[in-house]
Amino acid sequence: MTRRIKVGGAQMGPITKADGKPAIVARLVALLRQAGERGCELVVFPELTLSTFFPRWYAPERDGMDHYFDRAMPGPETQLLFDEAKRLGIGFCLGYAELVEEEGRLRRFNTSILVDRAGALVGKYRKIHLPGHAEYEPQRSHQHLEKRYFEVGNTGFQVWEAFGGTVGMAICNDRRWVETYRVMGLQNVELIMIGYNTPVSDSLSGETETLRMFHNHLTMQAGAYQNSTWVVGVAKAGVEDGHRLMGGSVIVAPTGEIVAAAETEGDELIVADCDLDRCEYYKSHIFNFAAHRRPEFYGRITAQKGVAKGPRST
Amino acid sequence: MTRRIKVGGAQMGPITKADGKPAIVARLVALLRQAGERGCELVVFPELTLSTFFPRWYAPERDGMDHYFDRAMPGPETQLLFDEAKRLGIGFCLGYAELVEEEGRLRRFNTSILVDRAGALVGKYRKIHLPGHAEYEPQRSHQHLEKRYFEVGNTGFQVWEAFGGTVGMAICNDRRWVETYRVMGLQNVELIMIGYNTPVSDSLSGETETLRMFHNHLTMQAGAYQNSTWVVGVAKAGVEDGHRLMGGSVIVAPTGEIVAAAETEGDELIVADCDLDRCEYYKSHIFNFAAHRRPEFYGRITAQKGVAKGPRST
Numbered sequence: 001m002t003r004r005i006k007v008g009g010a011q012m013g014p015i016t017k018a019d020g021k022p023a024i025v026a027r028l029v030a031l032l033r034q035a036g037e038r039g040c041e042l043v044v045f046p047e048l049t050l051s052t053f054f055p056r057w058y059a060p061e062r063d064g065m066d067h068y069f070d071r072a073m074p075g076p077e078t079q080l081l082f083d084e085a086k087r088l089g090i091g092f093c094l095g096y097a098e099l100v101e102e103e104g105r106l107r108r109f110n111t112s113i114l115v116d117r118a119g120a121l122v123g124k125y126r127k128i129h130l131p132g133h134a135e136y137e138p139q140r141s142h143q144h145l146e147k148r149y150f151e152v153g154n155t156g157f158q159v160w161e162a163f164g165g166t167v168g169m170a171i172c173n174d175r176r177w178v179e180t181y182r183v184m185g186l187q188n189v190e191l192i193m194i195g196y197n198t199p200v201s202d203s204l205s206g207e208t209e210t211l212r213m214f215h216n217h218l219t220m221q222a223g224a225y226q227n228s229t230w231v232v233g234v235a236k237a238g239v240e241d242g243h244r245l246m247g248g249s250v251i252v253a254p255t256g257e258i259v260a261a262a263e264t265e266g267d268e269l270i271v272a273d274c275d276l277d278r279c280e281y282y283k284s285h286i287f288n289f290a291a292h293r294r295p296e297f298y299g300r301i302t303a304q305k306g307v308a309k310g311p312r313s314t
Numbered sequence: 315m316t317r318r319i320k321v322g323g324a325q326m327g328p329i330t331k332a333d334g335k336p337a338i339v340a341r342l343v344a345l346l347r348q349a350g351e352r353g354c355e356l357v358v359f360p361e362l363t364l365s366t367f368f369p370r371w372y373a374p375e376r377d378g379m380d381h382y383f384d385r386a387m388p389g390p391e392t393q394l395l396f397d398e399a400k401r402l403g404i405g406f407c408l409g410y411a412e413l414v415e416e417e418g419r420l421r422r423f424n425t426s427i428l429v430d431r432a433g434a435l436v437g438k439y440r441k442i443h444l445p446g447h448a449e450y451e452p453q454r455s456h457q458h459l460e461k462r463y464f465e466v467g468n469t470g471f472q473v474w475e476a477f478g479g480t481v482g483m484a485i486c487n488d489r490r491w492v493e494t495y496r497v498m499g500l501q502n503v504e505l506i507m508i509g510y511n512t513p514v515s516d517s518l519s520g521e522t523e524t525l526r527m528f529h530n531h532l533t534m535q536a537g538a539y540q541n542s543t544w545v546v547g548v549a550k551a552g553v554e555d556g557h558r559l560m561g562g563s564v565i566v567a568p569t570g571e572i573v574a575a576a577e578t579e580g581d582e583l584i585v586a587d588c589d590l591d592r593c594e595y596y597k598s599h600i601f602n603f604a605a606h607r608r609p610e611f612y613g614r615i616t617a618q619k620g621v622a623k624g625p626r627s628t
Contacts, residue, residue: 128608131600156611159623166623176600178492178540179612186614188621205595211569215539218570222536225529226492255525256532281519283621286445286490290620294442297470298493300500302616306604307502307597309473309480 003276005163007191007232008040011249013266014238015052021077024050027267029084034269036088041117042163043085043269046236047095047127047172047195048110050078053236054097055132055149056142056199056243063106065149069099073113086119091163095171095195097149098126110150112169112195116162123160125169126153129177141203142243146173157183165190165276172196175233176219178226179301185227186289190276194220194233200244213248217258225256228282230274237265254279317590319477321505321546322354325563327580328552329366335391338364341581343398348583350402355431356477357399357583360550361409361441361486361509362424364392367550368411369446369463370456370513370557377420379463383413387427400433405476407483409509411463412440424464426483426509430476437474439483440467443491455517456557460487471497479504479590486510489547490533492540493615499541500603504590508534508547514558527562531572539570542596544588552579568593 010031015024028045035043048054051068059065073096074082085092091114098111110127130152132144157180159168168184168191175194184192198216200209216233224231230253237247249262251272260270286292300308324345329338342359349357362368365382373379387410388396399406405428412425424441444466446458471494473482482498482505489508498506512530514523530547538545544567551561563576565586574584600606614622 128611129606131606152608173606176540177607178496178536179607179615182492183612183614186618186621187623204599207569211571215570218532218536218539222492222532222540225532226490226536255521256529257525285518288620292443292445292487293491293493293619294466295616295619297442298497298616300497301493302609302612304500305607305609306602307500309501 003164004273005042005165005276006040006271006273007251008035008038008043009232009234009249009251009260009270010035010043010045011234011247011262011268011270012046012049012236014240014245015236016241017052019052021050025077025081028081031267031269032081032084032088032090032092035090038269038271040090040271043090043092044193044232044234045092045094045195046234047197048097048236049094049195050096052240053197053245055145058136058143058145062148066099069097069108071099082115082119085115089117091115091117093169093193093195108150109153110146110171112171112193114160114162114167114169114193122162123158123169124155125158125171126155127171127174128153128157129173129180131173139204142199159184159187159189167191167193170194172198175223176215178223181223181227181229185229188283189227189229190279191230191232191274192223194231196233197236198246200246209246213246216246216248217250220250220252221256221258224252224254226287228254228279228287230254230276230279235262254282317478319356319479319588319590320354321565321586321588322349322352322357323546323548323563323565323574323584324349324357324359325548325561325576325582325584326360326363326550328554328559329550330555331366333366335364339391339395342395345581345583346395346398346402346404346406349404352583352585354404354585357404357406358507358546358548359406359408359509360548361426361511362411362550363408363509364410366554367511367559369459372450372457372459376462380413383411383422385413396429396433399429403431405429405431407507407509409485422464423467424460424485426485426507428474428476428481428483428507436476437472437483438469439472439485440469441485441488442467442471443487443494445487453518456513473498473501473503481505481507484508486512489537490529492537495537495541495543499543503541503543504593505544505546505588506537508545510547511550512560514560523560527560530560530562531564534564534566535570535572538566538568540601542568542593542601544568544590544593549576568596
């Protein structure tokens with residue numbers, strides 16, 4: 001039985017405030033068809049694929065961005081995407097803003113879903129590491145209000161048996177956090193799908209665009225190597241209403257090496273033939289967790305949230 | 315008050331079985347003097363600085379390498395190094411094989427000590443992530459018997475207030491493990507000193523030398539960036555009795571960027587002027603742990619050692 005899976009990373013170019021969902025879905029369908037022509041079995045779309053990156057805008061009310069959220073997936077405007085994927089026999093990972101009634105109230109999450117080649121929902125992930133801030137900050141050239149419009153996800157970092165292997169999802173800022181990869185690594189993950197929207201500039205730091213792209217790749221490459229897993233990182237890129245997002249979509253092998261990379265900041269499909277068995281060598285040797293990890297010395301990682309000095313037994 | 319510290323990474327060329335300790339110490343002293351001329355306040359030496367990398371050789375008895383171990387630090391042959399460092403006003407981090415009577419028995423650790431500019435011992439670290447194996451494995455071109463000759467360290471990943479900042483130590487294989495950096499990051503570490511001995515080839519994997527060097531740097535650069543800390547990684551390098559160790563000593567800024575790098579596989583000093591205040595930006599923004607971490611979803615990291623699938627509440 002083969003454990004190779006041909007994966008497409010469907011980078012999206014910019015989506016402006018003015019773009020309507022039918023036009024956006026038509027672009028997704030076009031990328032799916034390209035993926036079909038290239039033999040992909042699984043396509044990864046970015047974070048918040050169905051709208052502009054609205055957390056850069058301030059709304060006085062927390063529900064002020066609800067028009068960008070989806071209540072049903074598929075819904076009337078996204079059904080076409082699901083139908084086309086099923087027709088092509090392609091599974092996909094799709095990020096969107098999720099509005100849901102749970103625990104007797106409306107809740108908002110930054111969500112990704114995974115759909116199999118037959119069109120069935122495999123799993124859902126709700127973003128845990130929300131970056132940015134919750135209130136308007138006038139010193140910024142653009143806002144980053146994810147903590148305003150979303151709740152922290154409540155799904156944890158799960159993995160699923162799908163596409164012939166063990167797969168997981170993360171979203172954007174999650175990729176910078178070692179715990180994201182490790183929690184899935186401890187469940188034997190072999191392929192992690194990550195969509196992102198990342199501005200090319202940080203209005204507070206003065207970091208160069210080059211440095212920020214280095215960080216984008218550094219964290220995904222280290223996460224892949226240190227957990228012996230494929231990582232598919234897919235951007236929404238380009239200039240959205242004057243605000244530019246980085247591209248740099250990549251597929252990273254379990255060696256940490258980039259094996260496919262986007263060249264543009266537009267709609268662009270990158271493809272790699274991912275042999276899930278390549279995860280096995282590191283998982284059983286240098287990163288054989290059972291042989292080498294020492295959780296008795298890791299206590300602070302779960303016992304404390306922020307920095308805390310002073311003696312601790314573990 | 316300045317928070318800049320000029321740090322030297324004192325890469326060592328090969329040490330063969332035949333080399334005596336006086337000759338080795340003379341090389342360390344020469345590197346210290348170079349560091350003094352270049353204005354260094356702190357010098358980092360490699361792992362197991364005082365001997366060849368003996369875990370590549372099999373001995374039938376576990377005490378068969380005891381002649382490479384030091385019982386006292388400083389001892390008769392290393393006193394010269396301590397004296398010279400004090401005279402120059404240079405602190406240092408030194409790796410060595412430690413033989414100690416504790417708990418009523420002889421114990422062996424792969425150890426680093428940190429000595430301040432006045433010659434006083436600041437702290438001791440005993441290596442936690444021992445790589446390799448404990449028994450002879452005939453399929454290997456060279457052995458990696460750290461699990462045979464050393465016990466797992468019992469110090470934990472501590473940090474110390476020294477050299478104007480918060481500093482910590484790790485050794486060799488520790489640098490590949492995200493938990494190493496994170497446990498110190500959670501104590502506000504600003505500079506981590508790491509010595510290593512790493513073969514250029516792995517007799518089982520067929521990895522290229524280039525890939526292995528990439529992993530060496532990838533893990534330290536990611537560890538630095540993701541924890542907003544300087545990392546000083548220092549090799550023992552070159553051909554020891556026919557077995558070649560990689561060089562690639564580097565000083566990594568809190569941005570993850572390499573700011574100094576060795577060019578040779580011999581005795582070589584690399585120097586960087588490390589501004590500890592550069593840690594502050596990331597620590598208070600993108601990697602503000604208190605604002606962004608979510609330990610309620612990290613449970614597996616401390617609750618399990620090896621891979622375990624299946625549902626888990628956190």
